[in-house]
Amino acid sequence: MNPSTALARVLVDELVRGGVTHAVVAPGSRSAPVALALADAERDGRLTLHVRIDERTAAFLALGLAKASGRPVPVLTTSGTATAHLHAAVLEADAAGVPLLALTADRPPELRDTGANQTIAQPGLYGGAVRAAVDVGVPEAGRDEAQNRYWRSLVAKALLTACGALSGDPGPVHLNLPFREPLLPEDADVRTVGPWAGRPGGAPWTSGSVPAPARPADAGPARTLVVVGDGPPALGRAAAELAAGQGWPVVAEPPSGAWAGSVRGGALLLGVPGWLAAHRPDRVLVVGRPTLSRPVSRLLADPAVRVETVAAAPRWPDAGRSTTWVGALPSPGAPADPAWRAAWCHAAARVGTAVDGVLDALPALTAGVLARDLVVALPDGALLVLGSSTPVRDVDRLAVPRAGLTVLANRGVAGIDGTVSTAVGAALVHSPGDLHGNRRGFALLGDLTFLHDLQGLLVGEGEPRPDLTLVVPDNDGGGIFAQLEPGQPRYESGYRRVFGTPHGRDLVAVAESLGWPAERVTSPAGLRDALGAGGPRVVVVGTDQRAEAELAVHLRSAATAALDAG
Known part of the structure; x- marks a missing residue:
């Protein structure tokens, strides 16, 4: 077995032993040894593999899988600029404490700083955003047992670190994997990791857990x-x-x-x-x-x-x-x-009554009504992923808190990028093969958040399709800015160009072009019907930026009046 194949198979075997059940691959040549080992593991029923053609989408898909499952999820890329596309998801995983494992294939050290094709300085690429970063070293022939011990202990430590098992601080870990050719297994290679495979019974090389911290003795002030x-x-x-x-x-x-x-x-x-x-x-x-x-x-x-x-x-x-x-x-x-x-x-009850009175009097669906009514309409056991701009704030201010939902959002660094892919990953974990619709996935995300990650809608041949309904309030641009300082009248001259950013796209047609059934709804009854249709699906609701900003002011005034009257 050539050294690259040996490392890849040991690495994947130890990932599975350490609790990995999902992995994500973006295609490439230098990463071929690990990609093939992951494919072998899937054929053996040891994990579920997801393939995406874009590394940023792959990384946020892995982030969603990890957020929903609580387990570490590796995402594999080839060398070069492909590795840079993981950075946004790594930053989110850092701030949100998500156990993401960045596996970046690399050229061997002798090709670095030589102008060699597709070669950059990958060690330390993600800086302080990762809990640990290891430049693994090029696998060598004839050192099977020694390398096996090193590789397995390294992977086990990476998984424990990503889970926060020893520090209480979960987050991303980076393993940089330099490979020399040959990258593909020879015909004589068998699908095994050798008699020195690891601990008996499928146990990981190393296990660990963090002790519960001591708690203070008194509960403190009553108010x-x-x-x-x-x-x-x-x-x-x-x-x-x-x-x-x-x-x-x-x-x-x-x-x-x-x-x-x-x-x-x-x-x-x-x-x-x-x-x-x-x-x-x-x-x-x-x-x-x-x-x-x-x-x-x-x-x-x-x-x-x-x-x-x-x-x-x-x-x-x-x-x-x-x-x-x-x-x-x-x-x-x-x-x-x-x-x-x-x-x-x-x-809170008085404010809620006032808010409902304002929303119920509106002549059409708005983003605020949508946020409130969507939460009410979802079935028990559903997943709800919220976009990090206006939608999560609308749900926070206007919806009635309820049990029976799993609510997720990328609030670590609160970016809008990768939200579609995060939602797809979370939905695949949340409702695998649910035949009764009890654990369906939904996402509420703005139009720019939707457009920012259109690649996330691409689900390749043979890939599982999520039971996910994406609900998109479409105000034709960056509507949150109308509710912030840039939306004030004195900034009107530059607002539309650099804040409102109208896109002018028909989002139903955009979604359908990428293979997702889609529809535009205009009434509460239409929304209920669309939510019940099952996914994958995109539901678009047209709204107006300025009207939403005026509504936000009206709702604050109604809350003040309700409390002053009480």
Whole structure:
């Protein structure tokens, strides 16, 4: 067996032993040894392989698979510029704590810095965005057992590091794999990794786990508000359970894992100064990374509020530099005064009634109505992936938090790139072969987010097609800017060109050209019918940028009036 084939087969065998069940490949020549080994593993029923022709799409597909499964997912590229296309997904995996494994094939060291074809400086390519980066070294002939031990221990360590099993800090890992020719197996090669394959019984070379951190003894001030942002869903759920037992209100972002226990429209509540002045918490317990709401950020920067941060890893969020304590979730203590949580719930109900009154009076579907009604309409067990621009904020402000959904979003660095591919990957994990439609996948993403990752709609021959319905509010461009400072009248002269960015495309025709059934809906009844049709499917709802900005102002005014009246 030639050395390149030996490394590839040992690597893939140890990945499977370490818990990998999905892998993604973008085609190339230098990566051929690993690509063939992955294909062999799929034929043997050991993992599911996904192939995409574009490396950026492949990387975000792997990100979605890893986010939904909680398992490390490798994405394989050839050498050269192909490796650079993984960087955006690596950055998102870093900030969001997703166990992504970047496998980059490379030319051998003697070809670096020589002008050789398709050769760049790949070691260290992703800088500090990865938890670990290893330039594996060129495999050599005649060193089977020694190399086997090195390769297996290396892969096992990479998987443990990506999962955060020893540090509590999951994230991406980069293995750079230089190969010399021959790259393809010889005819005499058999599909085996040798008698020195590894631990008996299919066990990984190395296993490990992180111990549970100690927790402080007291629960702290009774007037506590729990704010939960993007982070490990299990931690978010644990925070919501603790808050329910303590009588603390929760303001949780939709992808946090704690959303079902949140008050509705927490960002709207916190945006009413008069109400907040009378109900300001003594302490805010921050779990995850809150990134959606300026009112939440202002609260965390308030010097009158004690901010404590729950860290699920060596890193913790503190954008306002206001955290006074970092640690684990506090131990339960004496429950708070029931009136504390009741006041927040009562206020949220009043704001919700006001919001519904505004939305129900609108003559047509808008992005706000769509966000609220989509959440209500989804079946229990469904997946909902939210785009990182207006959609996730609309759901956060306007939808009624509910249980029974898995909600995901790329909020690590909050980019819009790769969202279609992330949603496809998450849907493939969430509903594999579900014949009853109980675990269907849905995504709500803006038109520019949709167009930014059209390549993600390309599902090649023989690849599994996701049960995924992409719902796209189409305001013909960058509508979120109409709700921010660039949308103010004094910037009108340059708004359309550099912020509004109208694309003028028929998104139904665009989706159909890439093989996805698509339709445009204009009514709530049409939306319900489209959501029930099953995926893959694209559902487009036309909206208006300026009207949405005016609606956002109206909703804030309605929330203020509802609380002032109470």
